[in-house]
Amino acid sequence: MKALEENLRLGQKDPHIQQNGSIISLLQEIQERYNYLPEDVLRDLAKKRNVSLMEIFSIATFYKSFSLTPKGKHKIVTCSGTACHVRGSEKVTREISRKLGIEPGSTTEDGEYSLESVNCLGACALAPLVVIDDQYFGSMSSAKILEIINGYATKDAACSCHAQTEEETPEAKTA
Amino acid sequence: MSVINAGLKTRGDFSKLQEQLKKSRQDKSSYIAVCGDTGCTVWGSKKVKNIVQDYLEKKGLGQKVGLKFTGCLGLCESGPDVMVFPQGIIYQKVMESDVEEIIDKTVLRGEVIERLLYQDPLTGQKYVYADDIPFYKKQERRLIGNNWTNDPTSIEDYLSLNGYEALVKVLTSMSGREVIEEVLKTRLRGRGGAGFPTGLKWEECYEAVSDRKFIICNADEGDPGAFMDRSLLEGNPHSVLEGLIIGGYAIGAAEGIIYIRAEYPTAVAKVRLAIAQAEEMGLLGENILGSNFNFRVSVSIGAGAFVCGETSALVASVEGRTGEPRQKPPHLAERGYLNKPTVINNVETLANVPFIIRYGADHYGLTGTERSKGTKIFSLVGKIVNTGLVEVPLGMTLREIIFDIGGGIKDGKEFKAVQTGGPSGGCLPASLLDSPTDFEELSAAGSMMGSGGMIVMDEDTCMVDIARYFLSFLEDESCGSCFTCREGISRMLEMVEDITRGNSSLEQLELLKELAQVVKDSTMCGLGQTSANPVFATLRYFEDEYMAHIIEKRCPAGVCRDLITLSINGELCEGCGACLKKCPGEAIQGEKKESHTIMQDKCTKCGICLETCKFDAVIKQ
Numbered sequence: 168m169k170a171l172e173e174n175l176r177l178g179q180k181d182p183h184i185q186q187n188g189s190i191i192s193l194l195q196e197i198q199e200r201y202n203y204l205p206e207d208v209l210r211d212l213a214k215k216r217n218v219s220l221m222e223i224f225s226i227a228t229f230y231k232s233f234s235l236t237p238k239g240k241h242k243i244v245t246c247s248g249t250a251c252h253v254r255g256s257e258k259v260t261r262e263i264s265r266k267l268g269i270e271p272g273s274t275t276e277d278g279e280y281s282l283e284s285v286n287c288l289g290a291c292a293l294a295p296l297v298v299i300d301d302q303y304f305g306s307m308s309s310a311k312i313l314e315i316i317n318g319y320a321t322k323d324a325a326c327s328c329h330a331q332t333e334e335e336t337p338e339a340k341t342a
Numbered sequence: 343m344s345v346i347n348a349g350l351k352t353r354g355d356f357s358k359l360q361e362q363l364k365k366s367r368q369d370k371s372s373y374i375a376v377c378g379d380t381g382c383t384v385w386g387s388k389k390v391k392n393i394v395q396d397y398l399e400k401k402g403l404g405q406k407v408g409l410k411f412t413g414c415l416g417l418c419e420s421g422p423d424v425m426v427f428p429q430g431i432i433y434q435k436v437m438e439s440d441v442e443e444i445i446d447k448t449v450l451r452g453e454v455i456e457r458l459l460y461q462d463p464l465t466g467q468k469y470v471y472a473d474d475i476p477f478y479k480k481q482e483r484r485l486i487g488n489n490w491t492n493d494p495t496s497i498e499d500y501l502s503l504n505g506y507e508a509l510v511k512v513l514t515s516m517s518g519r520e521v522i523e524e525v526l527k528t529r530l531r532g533r534g535g536a537g538f539p540t541g542l543k544w545e546e547c548y549e550a551v552s553d554r555k556f557i558i559c560n561a562d563e564g565d566p567g568a569f570m571d572r573s574l575l576e577g578n579p580h581s582v583l584e585g586l587i588i589g590g591y592a593i594g595a596a597e598g599i600i601y602i603r604a605e606y607p608t609a610v611a612k613v614r615l616a617i618a619q620a621e622e623m624g625l626l627g628e629n630i631l632g633s634n635f636n637f638r639v640s641v642s643i644g645a646g647a648f649v650c651g652e653t654s655a656l657v658a659s660v661e662g663r664t665g666e667p668r669q670k671p672p673h674l675a676e677r678g679y680l681n682k683p684t685v686i687n688n689v690e691t692l693a694n695v696p697f698i699i700r701y702g703a704d705h706y707g708l709t710g711t712e713r714s715k716g717t718k719i720f721s722l723v724g725k726i727v728n729t730g731l732v733e734v735p736l737g738m739t740l741r742e743i744i745f746d747i748g749g750g751i752k753d754g755k756e757f758k759a760v761q762t763g764g765p766s767g768g769c770l771p772a773s774l775l776d777s778p779t780d781f782e783e784l785s786a787a788g789s790m791m792g793s794g795g796m797i798v799m800d801e802d803t804c805m806v807d808i809a810r811y812f813l814s815f816l817e818d819e820s821c822g823s824c825f826t827c828r829e830g831i832s833r834m835l836e837m838v839e840d841i842t843r844g845n846s847s848l849e850q851l852e853l854l855k856e857l858a859q860v861v862k863d864s865t866m867c868g869l870g871q872t873s874a875n876p877v878f879a880t881l882r883y884f885e886d887e888y889m890a891h892i893i894e895k896r897c898p899a900g901v902c903r904d905l906i907t908l909s910i911n912g913e914l915c916e917g918c919g920a921c922l923k924k925c926p927g928e929a930i931q932g933e934k935k936e937s938h939t940i941m942q943d944k945c946t947k948c949g950i951c952l953e954t955c956k957f958d959a960v961i962k963q
Contacts, residue, residue: 189661189662190662191645191659192642192643195643195645225664226645226662229647229664229665230644230645230647230664231646231647232604233646247566249566249567249812250567250723250797252566253724253803253808254725255949258948261948265946265948286564286566286648286819287564287565287566287569288605289605290384291567291721291723291724291729292381292418292723292729293381293384293385294723294724294729303384305385308950309926309948310924310950310953313924
C-alpha cells in the first residue's frame, strides 16, 4: 500500500506557495507525485489530517485538474476553447477518441494513452491545439492528428507542429 | 545581475538605482528581442533564442548586443516573432536556420532580410518596422507596449522602464484615501468580466474596520478563447505585482494573494520569480522603503473550475474548499477571505493601476469614451488573419479591431459574428460591426465586454452549434448548487442538441426560450444567471439559422453532423486514392484512376477526405 510520504510537506519547494495546508494544495502535490490521486493515499491523508474522506473526495471530484484514475504513458490533451472550437477542435477530439477507442477523460486499457479535453490553454493562435506529453501541436486537423498518433504508436519521432505534413500523392502534385 | 546587492531602504536608494539602470540600458541599445510568450514558444522560439545566444557568444558579441526573451509581441499567428533593436525591425516565422543571417546582416550591418518581413495579407505590402504595421499602428499599447523592451524575468528591466515608480510615489506622497480618489476619478472598471468600478470596490474595503484585510489578484482566466491575463503575467508580471501592492496600500491590507489557474505553468513561474525579486529588492516585505508599510504576497494555484471566477467561489477555493458561490450580501468587502474584508481585482485591472498613479487620472482619461476610460486588451482569435493580442482605446469600433488591426477574415471568407464576453457574453452580427467597444454599448447590443476574448466567426461557423458548445461548456462547469442552473443547463443543452440533429420543432424552440428565462431569473450567482446567454445571444441575431435547422432540417454552415452528407463529384475525382487511404472508417471505395464513392452507412463525417482531396472533388451538403 502506498503511504502518504513523510516528506510530503507544503511549502518546501517554494516559500511563496500558500502554506495554509489546504487540502487542495495537498491534493495537487499528491497528484504531481503519482500522476493521479490513489485512493489509499487519500484515505491516509484523511486519517493524518483528521479530515473526513467525504470532504477530500468532494474536493477531488469538484476540480477538473484532479484525476482519480491513473493517466496513460502518453497524455493527450485537446483544447476545446472557443477559438479551437470554431477552427474544428471537436472533429479532432472525435478522431482521437475513435482511434484510441476511449472517451475524453479516460485511459486506454493497456495504459498507453489517456485522453483529456480541456477548456482553454490560452494559445488560441495555434488553434486547434493538441498537447501530447507537454509537446504542443498547433493547427491540427483530423488527418494530421491521426498521423501524429500513428507516429507515437510506431515509436517514430513525432513531427513538430511546424512540419505541416504534406500528403504523398504524386498524382496530385502533377495535376 | 543586480546593480546593488542589498535591498532598497529609502526613496533615495530607489532613485539612484533607477538612474544607474537607465544608463546601463542606454549603453546597450542594440539587442534582439525574441518572443517568449506561450504562442511563440510553441512555434519554437525557445530554440531560436538559444541559438541567438550561442551565436552572439561565438561572434564575441555577448557584451555588445543584448538578448531578451520577452512577453507577447502581439502577432501570435506568425510566430516566432523576433525584433532587432535599436531599429525596431520585426521578423516573423523565424526559424533556427535564420538566426545567423539575422545577426550577420541585420544586427551587424543594418541590412533588412526581405523574406522574414511582415506582409500585409490584403495589400501584399511588406513592412520593416513594427510601428508601421497597421496591426500595431492602430493600437494603443499602454499595458503591453513595453513587452519588446522588457525581459519579464528581470526586475532591473522593469525598473529602468520607470517600474515601481508609482509604488514609490504612493508610499512617499499619498495616503490610501488619495490613491482611491485618483482611481475613482479615472472611472476604471474591472477588466475581468462584470466591469464593477475598481475605485468603489477599494473604497468599500478601505472603510471596513478590521485587524486584517486581503487583496486578491484573480488570475483564474477561465473564459475560453481569452489569454490576455496569461500574456500580461508572462510578459510583464511586475506591473501586475506593483498594482497589487498599491491596491493593498490603498485599502490598508498587508497581505496579497495571486490566484492563478494551474493551466498556466509559465505564468506561475514568472509570477513567483517576480515576487522573489521584489522581496530581494526591498519592494515587498516589512517597512517598504522606510514607509512603515508592510506587504507580503503569496501564490495560490487553482485546480480548474470556471465558477471560481465568481468572487465568493474564488475565496472558497483559496480557503481550500470546493469553489461554490454563496449568497451576497455580505459582500467580500465585509466578509471575504478568512471572513476578513477582501478585494478581488482582475490581472489587467491591476496592471492599469501603476499607469494611473504615474501619469494621473486626467492623463489616463484622455483615452476611451465618456463612460469607459482607458484601454482594453483583447485576444483576437478565431477565423481572423492576424490572430493575436491587441490593446486598443475603449470605444474603438469592432470593425476597426477586426478588419484594420485583425486584417479581416481568414481565407477570404465572409464575416458572420464576433463573440465577446466568454460564455456569459454574446455574438454580434455584421450589422453591428460599427458598435464601439465600450461597456454600455456592448451590453445594449446584447453582448458584454467581459474579460476580453474576441472570437471571430465566419460563414463556416454554425450559430446553433455555438450555442450547443457554450451550453456543454457550462453544463460541465456548473457547480451544481442551484437546481435551475444544474438541471436547466442540461435540459437546454438537450433541446439545442435536438435542433442540431434536425429533431426539433417550433414548440420545442418556444419551450427553450421559456426555460432560458427561468434559468436567468432563478439562479443565485452571476455565472448561473448568465448561463442561458448562449441561447439568448444566438437567437437574438441568428434565429433564421435555428429555423433552417428546425424547419428545413438543414445546417447552412455545414457544421452539424447529422444534417450534412459528404459525397464525391465523379467528374472532378481523379481516382488518386488519397482519400481512400486516409478514410478511418473505410467508407470510400473505387478503383485507382477511377472516380471514388463514399458509402454513406459507413461515413462518420470526420471530413478527412475533404481535407485530403487536392481536386476539390469532395462535396459537403
